[in-house]
Amino acid sequence: MSKTALGLLIRNLRKAKGLSLRKLAKQVDVSFVNIAHIENGRVVTSKKVLKQLGRALNYNLDKLLAIGNRVDDDIEKIIRKKPATVPEFLRTAKNLSDAEWQQLTDIVKNMNKKK
Amino acid sequence: MNDPSHIPNKTIEQEAVQLVQAFEKESGTRIKPPIPVFEMIEFLGYDLDFRSDGFYKDPNNLGGLHIDEKLVVINENLTEQEGRMHFTAAHEIGHIRLHVSLIMEQKAKENILCRKDEGFEGIKKDPREWQADTFAAYLLMPTDRVNDAFNKVSQHPITLKKKRFLNLFMKTRPARQRSLWIAENVINEGGFENVSKLAMANRLIGLGLVRGIGYQKLLGA
Numbered sequence: 001m002s003k004t005a006l007g008l009l010i011r012n013l014r015k016a017k018g019l020s021l022r023k024l025a026k027q028v029d030v031s032f033v034n035i036a037h038i039e040n041g042r043v044v045t046s047k048k049v050l051k052q053l054g055r056a057l058n059y060n061l062d063k064l065l066a067i068g069n070r071v072d073d074d075i076e077k078i079i080r081k082k083p084a085t086v087p088e089f090l091r092t093a094k095n096l097s098d099a100e101w102q103q104l105t106d107i108v109k110n111m112n113k114k115k
Numbered sequence: 116m117n118d119p120s121h122i123p124n125k126t127i128e129q130e131a132v133q134l135v136q137a138f139e140k141e142s143g144t145r146i147k148p149p150i151p152v153f154e155m156i157e158f159l160g161y162d163l164d165f166r167s168d169g170f171y172k173d174p175n176n177l178g179g180l181h182i183d184e185k186l187v188v189i190n191e192n193l194t195e196q197e198g199r200m201h202f203t204a205a206h207e208i209g210h211i212r213l214h215v216s217l218i219m220e221q222k223a224k225e226n227i228l229c230r231k232d233e234g235f236e237g238i239k240k241d242p243r244e245w246q247a248d249t250f251a252a253y254l255l256m257p258t259d260r261v262n263d264a265f266n267k268v269s270q271h272p273i274t275l276k277k278k279r280f281l282n283l284f285m286k287t288r289p290a291r292q293r294s295l296w297i298a299e300n301v302i303n304e305g306g307f308e309n310v311s312k313l314a315m316a317n318r319l320i321g322l323g324l325v326r327g328i329g330y331q332k333l334l335g336a
Contacts, residue, residue, distance in 0.1 A: 031194075
């Protein structure tokens with residue numbers, strides 16, 4: 001998604017929570033001008049700020065990072081740890097439905113329990 | 116307000132007061148200085164943008180009202196001048212309250228772009244720009260709040276007399292400098308953190324609380 005999509009999402013979430021630019025800026029610890037820039041798609045938002053925005057707006061962090069064209073550090077670590085296996089697995093699974101992904105997740109959770 | 120070339124100051128002040136009252140009702144809190152003008156822009160259903168490209172490359176182009184997009188743009192170069200930035204935001208609110216309905220009635224596809232030389236500081240004195248500046252002054256510095264703060268600084272209006280020949284040999288500050296010093300004190304007493312000393316000095320002059328001196332302009336403007 002584009003920067004504008006991220007901006008629109010942030011603006012809509014902020015307004016739904018009844019927060020002014022300034023109030024959100026205070027929670028995220030950036031200037032309110034910066035928040036306006038993010039909402040208007042004028043800046044590339046850092047991972048750190050995206051995470052803070054996700055927390056302040058009660059929005060799924062991974063989803064927000066994805067909309068901002070970013071991936072969380074722990075995911076990057078997992079891929080780097082198994083640089084051949086993980087990408088291959090993801091490519092193989094790319095056409096799975098949401099329900100199938102859930103099934104797969106449950107299987108992995110069970111595997112983890114047995115360890 | 117059908118004739119935009121003349122809106123009495125009293126009407127402009129009423130518009131500012133009514134906006135504050137509506138905002139107080141919506142937010143459920145009593146508003147006191149610093150008046151939250153950016154929150155008010157959003158309360159009026161407009162979004163905000165800060166730009167330094169195109170028209171806004173020129174620092175003399177202070178802001179704009181994009182009516183179709185319901186967007187207020189502030190020149191990003193102003194963000195380091197707290198007073199001027201807030202005055203510009205309040206000025207754009209002035210356009211929203213005083214001029215947008217008329218523009219909509221005329222079905223004009225018009226954006227209002229605001230240049231420094233058309234308002235209080237300018238020589239062109241476009242009536243709309245002048246009215247928006249007047250509105251901004253009333254909104255950011257409500258009469259009763261300014262009076263209250265001024266009373267803490269002085270019990271009586273202060274007359275700043277021009278330097279007489281004899282004073283040339285004494286260490287007295289020029290009237291302009293003294294008016295700014297009074298303004299600073301009123302700002303501090305009243306919590307007008309988002310108002311410049313110059314804007315407050317002019318408000319005090321307008322209210323007759325500081326006398327013997329005309330409206331002041333930004334030096335070098």
